[in-house]
Amino acid sequence: MIRILIVEDELIIANDLKDILESMDYEVLGIAKSYDVAKRILESEIPDIVLLDIQIEGSRDGIELAQLIKQKFQIPFVFISSHTDKATLERAKDCQPNGFLVKPFEDDDVRVAVELALSNFSKEQNAGLDEDHAGFVMNDSLFIRQKNLSVKVKYDEIMYASADANYCTLYLSDKKYVLRSTLKELEQKLSDRRFFRSHKSFLINLNNLTAVHSEYLCIGDEELPIGREQQSWLMKQINKI
CATH class of the missing domain: 3.40.50.2300 (Response regulator)
Structure with missing residues (x-):
């Protein structure tokens, strides 16, 4: 909020x-x-x-x-x-x-x-x-500004992100960060293929996906909504028996 x-x-x-x-x-x-x-x-x-x-x-x-x-x-x-x-x-x-x-x-x-x-x-x-860090790219991490400190967060630590108007919340396994960024802007920065826009309000790390239901997906113990088209696409991509 x-x-x-x-x-x-x-x-x-x-x-x-x-x-x-x-x-x-x-x-x-x-x-x-x-x-x-x-x-x-x-x-x-x-x-x-x-x-x-x-x-x-x-x-x-x-x-x-x-x-x-x-x-x-x-x-x-x-x-x-x-x-x-x-x-x-x-x-x-x-x-x-x-x-x-x-x-x-x-x-x-x-x-x-x-x-x-x-x-x-x-x-x-x-x-x-973008201007301050032009030409400097880290392929496995991003830096999150917290007051006067920039905190390094590895992609593997990210569970998912949720939208909140012009802000979004980034969830790690043991903490969360509120970012002054829209979910779309965060998605553009997290251009790694492991991140998937499962719903208009959620961006998930596929490496931390634990289960897929017809109406939701699971990231750890969290049940997150998934759009119908996104669910169909995801089921075609994952290996299943």
């Missing part, structure tokens, strides 16, 4: 935004009224995205918080403001936000702002990764 931090000093608006987000199955990590409170939350638990008002309590405003997020935490953020004058917009643009939500807003405005911000941020990260 995608986790969101709200930074807003008007509690009526903050709680309204929280209700909207939770009705869309997002998890609200917390509500912060000031720069200092938001910083403490960010240092204890990193959200997937931050929605922050430009005008907040205290001596430091939302734009200063956005600069901190960009420099230290490197997660997407969306500005919320009723101030759309030229000076405010110029300061906001300098931070290169992933979105801008103007008060008063409707439910659909919030949904669009969050989904676009997550999608654009994911594309930026993937583009940057």
